[in-house]
Amino acid sequence: MADVTKSQSLANRYRPQTFDEMIGQQHIIWILKAKMQSDSSSLQNYLLCGPRWTWKTTSARILAKAINCLDPHDGNPCNKCANCELINSWKTTDYIEIDAASNTWVDNVREVIIDQAGYQPISLKKKIYVIDEVHMLSTAAFNALLKTIEEPSGNVCFILATTELQKVPQTIVSRVQVFNFKKIPQDEMVAHLWNICKTEWFEFENEALELIATISEWCVRDAIKYLDQVSVLGKISTENVSQFLWISTDATIKSFFEIVKTNDRNQIFQQIDKLAQWTDLQQFAKQCIGYIDAHIMDDTDFYLKVSETFSEIMRQVRFYPYPAVLYKIAFNKFLWEGWEVVPVKTEKKVEKKTEQKTEKKAETEEKKEEITENKPDWDLWERIISQLQSSTTRQVFKDHMTIDKVTDNEVSLIHDNNMIAKTMLEKEHKEIETLLEKELGKKVTLNVQWMTKEEYFQRLMWM
Numbered sequence: 001m002a003d004v005t006k007s008q009s010l011a012n013r014y015r016p017q018t019f020d021e022m023i024g025q026q027h028i029i030w031i032l033k034a035k036m037q038s039d040s041s042s043l044q045n046y047l048l049c050g051p052r053w054t055w056k057t058t059s060a061r062i063l064a065k066a067i068n069c070l071d072p073h074d075g076n077p078c079n080k081c082a083n084c085e086l087i088n089s090w091k092t093t094d095y096i097e098i099d100a101a102s103n104t105w106v107d108n109v110r111e112v113i114i115d116q117a118g119y120q121p122i123s124l125k126k127k128i129y130v131i132d133e134v135h136m137l138s139t140a141a142f143n144a145l146l147k148t149i150e151e152p153s154g155n156v157c158f159i160l161a162t163t164e165l166q167k168v169p170q171t172i173v174s175r176v177q178v179f180n181f182k183k184i185p186q187d188e189m190v191a192h193l194w195n196i197c198k199t200e201w202f203e204f205e206n207e208a209l210e211l212i213a214t215i216s217e218w219c220v221r222d223a224i225k226y227l228d229q230v231s232v233l234g235k236i237s238t239e240n241v242s243q244f245l246w247i248s249t250d251a252t253i254k255s256f257f258e259i260v261k262t263n264d265r266n267q268i269f270q271q272i273d274k275l276a277q278w279t280d281l282q283q284f285a286k287q288c289i290g291y292i293d294a295h296i297m298d299d300t301d302f303y304l305k306v307s308e309t310f311s312e313i314m315r316q317v318r319f320y321p322y323p324a325v326l327y328k329i330a331f332n333k334f335l336w337e338g339w340e341v342v343p344v345k346t347e348k349k350v351e352k353k354t355e356q357k358t359e360k361k362a363e364t365e366e367k368k369e370e371i372t373e374n375k376p377d378w379d380l381w382e383r384i385i386s387q388l389q390s391s392t393t394r395q396v397f398k399d400h401m402t403i404d405k406v407t408d409n410e411v412s413l414i415h416d417n418n419m420i421a422k423t424m425l426e427k428e429h430k431e432i433e434t435l436l437e438k439e440l441g442k443k444v445t446l447n448v449q450w451m452t453k454e455e456y457f458q459r460l461m462w463m
C-alpha cells in the first residue's frame with residue numbers, strides 16, 4: 001500500500017478500505033462481515049452511531065462497497081472490481097453521501113430522497129445513500145426518509161450515521177439495524193501507529209506513539225497526521241513530538257512540579273518563561289491536570305493545592321492574551337497561600353481603608369462583617385445581566401466585567417477596559433443601576449473601575 005500512492009498524505013493512505021483494516025470496532029466488523037457473506041443481496045438499512053472520530057462514515061463507505069462488490073473476500077470489498085472503483089472514484093450517481101449537518105443539504109435533502117430514491121440504480125447493484133449526522137434532518141426530511149424505508153423498492157439502501165442517537169426519531173431507529181461504535185482504545189491506537197511506523201520504515205520510540213495517541217484524543221486520523229508531521233524531523237521520539245506539536249512530556253511536567261515545590265518564586269517564573277517559548281500553555285495546563293490525576297496519591301496535599309491553581313488557569317487561559325502572565329499570577333497566589341498569608345483582604349483594605357479602623361484594632365465581629373460585605377457576589381452580576389434584553393450585551397458584560405463590591409449605597413463594578421464593552425456599558429449604565437436598586441431593594445450608585453486587562457484578571461484571581 002505504501003509505495004503506490006506516496007504523494008498522498010499518510011492519513012489518506014491509511015484510511016481503511018476494507019473491514020479488516022479497521023481497528024477498535026471488532027464487535028461491529030464481525031457482524032457486518034458475516035452479514036455480507038450470508039445475505040448481501042437481501043437489503044437492509046443501517047444506522048451507525050457513536051462518538052466522533054470512530055470511523056462511522058469510513059465504515060459506511062466500506063459497507064456500500066461490500067454490498068455492491070463483484071468479487072468480495074470474506075465479506076470485505078475487493079477495491080478492484082468495477083463497482084468498487086466507481087465508489088472509490090466517486091464516478092457513480094448511485095452512491096450518494098449527504099452531510100445533514102451542512103447547510104447546502106438542509107433544503108434539498110427531502111427532494112433528493114423522494115425524487116431519486118424511486119429510480120433503479122444505473123451502474124451499481126444497489127443504490128446507496130449515506131446520510132451523515134442524520135439527527136440534523138428536518139421533520140419533513142425524516143418523514144420522506146421514513147416513507148422510503150417503509151416501502152422498500154428493493155434497490156435502495158440507506159446507511160445513516162449519527163453522534164446523537166437520542167435525537168433520531170424512534171420510528172426510524174426501529175426500522176433500521178443499529179450499530180454502536182465505541183472510542184478506539186489507547187492500546188489499539190498505539191498498535192496501529194506502531195504498524196504504520198514499521199510499514200513506513202520510520203524510526204520511533206513507543207513512548208512517543210503513546211504521547212501522540214493521547215494528544216490526538218483518540219482520533220485516528222489526527223494521530224496519523226501528527227505522525228506524518230513529526231516524521232519530517234526524523235525519528236518519532238518524545239522529544240521531536242513535543243517540539244513539533246508544542247506539547248510537553250511527562251518528564252517536563254514532573255520537573256515543573258519539582259520546581260513549584262521549591263517555593264522559589266524566581267525559579268518558578270523563569271521556568272514559566274521557558275515553557276512559554278516552546279509550548280502551548282493552554283495545552284500544558286490540560287496536560288498538567290491529567291498528570292495530577294494520575295499522580296495524586298504520590299503527594300495528595302501538594303497535588304490538590306496545585307490542581308486548584310491549574311483549574312483557575314484553565315478557566316481564564318482561553319480569554320487571556322498573555323498566558324505566561326496568567327501563570328505567574330496564579331502561581332504567585334499559590335505561593336502566598338502556601339505561606340498561609342491572606343493577601344486578598346489586606347490588599348483590599350489598603351485601598352479603601354477608613355483611618356480610624358486598623359486591621360489590628362478591629363474586633364473579630366467587625367472583621368467578619370467587613371469581609372462579608374466586601375465579598376464579591378458573582379451571582380448578583382449574573383442575575384442583573386440576565387435581565388438585559390440583548391443576548392450580545394449579556395455575553396459581553398459577562399466576559400468583561402463583574403461586581404467587585406457592594407456597600408451601603410454603592411456597587412463597584414470592575415471592568416477590563418474592552419472598548420466594545422465600555423461603549424455598551426455607558427449606554428446601559430442607568431438601566432443597570434435601576435436593576436440593581438430593584439434587586440438590592442435600596443438606592444445605589446454604580447461605580448465603575450476601569451482596569452487594564454492584566455489588572456482585571458489579576459483581580460479576578462484574587463476574588
Ligand SMILES: [Zn+2]
Pocket residue numbers: 068069070071072077078079080081082083084085
Ligand atoms: Zn469489489
